[in-house]
Amino acid sequence: MQIVVTLDCVDTEAQAGFWLAALAPxxxxxxxxxxxYLSLVGPAPAPTLLLQQVPESKQVKNRMHLDLDFGTEDLDTEIERLQQLGAQRISREQSEHGFRWIVVADPEGNEFCVFVPPTSVVPQA
Structure with missing residues (x-):
C-alpha cells in the first residue's frame, strides 16, 4: 500500500523547490x-507528495492539509526556516492535548501545520 497526497498548484517547479527545501530534514x-505531475518522494513509509499543475490559484481554505513534525521542540526556529524558503506564517502558536502547532502556508497559499507532539506520545513504527 502507498499513500499519495496530491497538492494542486499553478507552478509545479517553484512548488517543488519550496517543498524539497521544506522537507529536506x-x-x-x-x-x-x-x-x-511532479512527485516528491521520501523514505518509506513516508507518503509521496504529488504536485499537480492546475490553471487556477487557490481560492479557499484547504479541506485537507499536511501536519509536519520535524523532530524539534523549537517551533519558532522551524517556522523562521520555512519563512526564509517562502512560507507565510498564518497563526500564532496553538496547543491542545499536549500538541503544539503553528499554521503556515506555502508560496501558493496552501496551509499546513508544523507541530510538536506531547512528550508522552510514542511515535508509531
Whole structure:
C-alpha cells in the first residue's frame, strides 16, 4: 500500500523547490516528473507528495492539509526556516492535548501545520 497526497498548484517547479527545501530534514527527493505531475518522494513509509499543475490559484481554505513534525521542540526556529524558503506564517502558536502547532502556508497559499507532539506520545513504527 502507498499513500499519495496530491497538492494542486499553478507552478509545479517553484512548488517543488519550496517543498524539497521544506522537507529536506525528512529526506524527500524528486520522483516522477511528467506534466502536469511532479512527485516528491521520501523514505518509506513516508507518503509521496504529488504536485499537480492546475490553471487556477487557490481560492479557499484547504479541506485537507499536511501536519509536519520535524523532530524539534523549537517551533519558532522551524517556522523562521520555512519563512526564509517562502512560507507565510498564518497563526500564532496553538496547543491542545499536549500538541503544539503553528499554521503556515506555502508560496501558493496552501496551509499546513508544523507541530510538536506531547512528550508522552510514542511515535508509531
Amino acid at each position: 525528512l529526506e524527500y527527493r524528486r520522483g516522477f516528473d511528467g506534466p502536469p
